[in-house]
Amino acid sequence: MQRSRKKITRPRVAFIDNQINRSYIKTLLKKEQRIVDVLTVSNQQVVQDQRAINNNLSHATLCSKIFLNQVTCGCELFYLNIWDEGETNANIDALLCALIWCLENDIHLVNLSLGTTRLSDASKLLTIVNQLADNNIIIIAASSNQQKLTFPAAFDKIIGVKAIPETQKRKSGFVYHDNSIDRIKISCYVPNESLMYKEEYYYLGTSNSFAAAIISAKICDLLSEGFRSLDELKIKLKNQALIKIPKQVHKAYRLYFRSTIEIPIIAIVNDSSSQIAKKLNEYFLKHEYQGMCLSENLGTNFSTRMLNIADFKYYSPRKILQFYAHYCYADYMIIESSEKLFKQLKTKEIDLVLHHSSFNILKIKRKVTCISYSDYEDYTTLFSEIYRYLSV
Secondary structure, three states: OOOOOOOOOOOOOEEEEOOOOOOHOOOOOOOOEEEEEEEEEEEEEEEEEOOOOOOOOHHHHHHHHHHHHHOOOOOEOOOOOOOOOOOOOHHHHHHHHHHHHHHHHHOEEEEEOOOEEOOHEEEEHHHHHHHHHOOOOOEEOOOOOOOOOEEEEOOOOOOOEEEEEOOOOOOOOOOOOOOOOOOOOEEEEEOOOOEOOOOEEEEEOOOOHHHHHHHHHHHHHHHHOOOOOOOOHHHHHHHOOOOOOOOOHHHHHHHHHHHOOOEEEEEEOOOOOOOOOHHHHHHHOOOOOOOEEOOOOOOOOOOHHHHEHHHOOOOOOHHHHHHHHHOOOOHHHHHOOOOOOOOOOHHHHHOEEOOOOOHHHHOOOOOOOOEEHHHOOOHHHHHHHHHHHOOO
């Protein structure tokens, strides 16, 4: 006998964004849809927001319009303002505060139209995001419109979304990615739309924020049907997704595979038992350098800046290195590999090779500095040598 689902009559949806035009949003509400609370984060506290925007349509208001145009079920809406319209960056502490509020206030779905591209923020966000996910709170997060690694959109336990521009043949629908190199699960068409409000034009087009609002609407409807866990929601999205991947998706990051790498690249050739990659990355982080380690052996963990390259099975190690060297705002990149994988990399892109003394450096075709880490008695001395070389 099939177990019946406990439906959420009206999912509680939190929009973490900026200030809203409350009166305009109220004109869009259907039956069983209502604004429950409008809040703002001030001095690391969530308080009532009594301010009113009536003369323009803010970013949060436009995201709400797209969401309400798409959603069909009843829902309760909560708005948390963490940045002002004129600002270019949201405060990470305000974002953390808003996410904690969602955890403590029985929210079912979080629409996050923003994120951070700072690697230093990743570990701060990861803990609270995992707590939300463990409590069956679904987060839909937009990727950066600058095509950079974005948190929390790149995390495993949320659904990251980016936009695809509409074409003459296709104006709606979305693609689900199982192994996307940018770690974003959904590529979503965003229809072009223009509207006038109080003698001012607004254009709604290819924006990752608007794509996130479309997917949030789909998730909200699924929640109302009784689907609760992230895994079953992903299955439903896969079933609803377009089968054929549009050309725009393949073209989006092609430039990354051709661009010249300008940050230092350290290749570590070792066996799976070595801790050199982890230790070296910890050393750089301790000295406040921001970077990533791509590894064959270590699992993906953004709190320690590790990415397992096996996650991207459709791309060669060289392409993965090329991509992340440009996709992150990083000071350096480490790639840890076996001898077999190392042969697939181009040494002209590598500044330093760390290897065990048993590795034959004569196999490296182009002149590149090589350091045998097995010749050093301790990591401190080895790190000093690496640091001295890269500082020249």
